[in-house]
Amino acid sequence: MATKNFPLLEIPRELRDSIYHEALCDWPAPQSTRGQLAIHLRPITRVYHKINTALLRVNRQVSVEALEVMIKSNLFIRVVTHGVDMNRILRLLPVPILSMNTTFVKQFTGFIMTHCIANPREDSYPSYHLAILRRDLDMFCRVISMADIHIPRFGSRTIHSVVIHDLFKNTNYFGPTKQANLVKPYREHIGGLCNTLSNFTIEGAISPELAKAVATDVGFKPIKAPLWEVMAQLSRQREVWSKTSVQIIRLSFIEVPPIYGHEMISSFKTMLAAIFFDVNVSLGINTFRAVRKMAEAGDMQRAKLFANFIYESLYKAVSTTSILDIDWDPTPAQAANLSCWFASTNRVARDDLALAERCMETALFLDPGARFVQEEKEAVAKWRAEVQESLLLGQNATAGARRIDLSVFGMMGGI
Numbered sequence: 001m002a003t004k005n006f007p008l009l010e011i012p013r014e015l016r017d018s019i020y021h022e023a024l025c026d027w028p029a030p031q032s033t034r035g036q037l038a039i040h041l042r043p044i045t046r047v048y049h050k051i052n053t054a055l056l057r058v059n060r061q062v063s064v065e066a067l068e069v070m071i072k073s074n075l076f077i078r079v080v081t082h083g084v085d086m087n088r089i090l091r092l093l094p095v096p097i098l099s100m101n102t103t104f105v106k107q108f109t110g111f112i113m114t115h116c117i118a119n120p121r122e123d124s125y126p127s128y129h130l131a132i133l134r135r136d137l138d139m140f141c142r143v144i145s146m147a148d149i150h151i152p153r154f155g156s157r158t159i160h161s162v163v164i165h166d167l168f169k170n171t172n173y174f175g176p177t178k179q180a181n182l183v184k185p186y187r188e189h190i191g192g193l194c195n196t197l198s199n200f201t202i203e204g205a206i207s208p209e210l211a212k213a214v215a216t217d218v219g220f221k222p223i224k225a226p227l228w229e230v231m232a233q234l235s236r237q238r239e240v241w242s243k244t245s246v247q248i249i250r251l252s253f254i255e256v257p258p259i260y261g262h263e264m265i266s267s268f269k270t271m272l273a274a275i276f277f278d279v280n281v282s283l284g285i286n287t288f289r290a291v292r293k294m295a296e297a298g299d300m301q302r303a304k305l306f307a308n309f310i311y312e313s314l315y316k317a318v319s320t321t322s323i324l325d326i327d328w329d330p331t332p333a334q335a336a337n338l339s340c341w342f343a344s345t346n347r348v349a350r351d352d353l354a355l356a357e358r359c360m361e362t363a364l365f366l367d368p369g370a371r372f373v374q375e376e377k378e379a380v381a382k383w384r385a386e387v388q389e390s391l392l393l394g395q396n397a398t399a400g401a402r403r404i405d406l407s408v409f410g411m412m413g414g415i
Contacts, residue, residue: 075134
């Protein structure tokens, strides 16, 4: 008996759209990032689920209708990078990547937006062409805001060009509300006081007023003395993070009933130690961003003052085992990262060069291949060279002054 074809085009358009949506827009739910911090790198998250694109080849009418539903529901976004270590950035949080196939991403014409990231100073990294969904743009923007944790000066050295594509010409579908919702993650996760992008533009099928507002929110905002906003924000952040640390300390001293077993109790204590370590390192890094901006603005007095808060947070991370009374050690990569932040803080605040060099020796021993370690090593070496040059100039000036003094005494003696 012959199989009868399903009369797809005979059913109402709303039902057809539901079928198209089920076949073309059923992506796995993204991983939760609750409680995850950007200190440790994790594998890049790929979405391997295959949507049923056979509908796009049934006939012209079905193809047009199905493609419209797929594009409107998914809102595909293209990310193109040049000279940027995306392999490292994409490991900060599990951003679901639909495709890393350069050919596919270049040829696909259904992207609602393209975000291009370029670092003109760097040519050692390959170019990336990625496809993600709008639903995951929030996580992508969070990753961008965190990138300078592992890539120093990411926000100031990279150029970000965002283009909104007009896929719905001659329709009212992509109006002001949908435009605002599309770019909302940029305004929510990037910008503020520290997590800014110095070179950010947005253009295309977006109202000029909205484009200007987004660029203003995301763009660099120079710190101006007196730094009330800096100090107020850091105070609020420190209060929240400090409360978290206190809660972890209290939890570490709770007597867990033996009924849970030794292995589960041990896992619980290990988790507390790891979170306590991460919380304090993250607090130090967040404060470091503001200290670096203070130093760049020439306000070294405040930079040195706030550097003390960083040292306090990092020392707490170092003392995790003794504070919590838990047998736990950070991984070599974690310990190297911590040593680097000690060195970075000393360097930016111009505190203790010898200590910064000792910290770098430790970091190089623990994780010599890490890019952050190598970059900080070069920065500390540059600081050492500047100090030596300054001392040499000072010695020459002193010697010249002594010669002048001696000549004066000689003249007096001749008289």
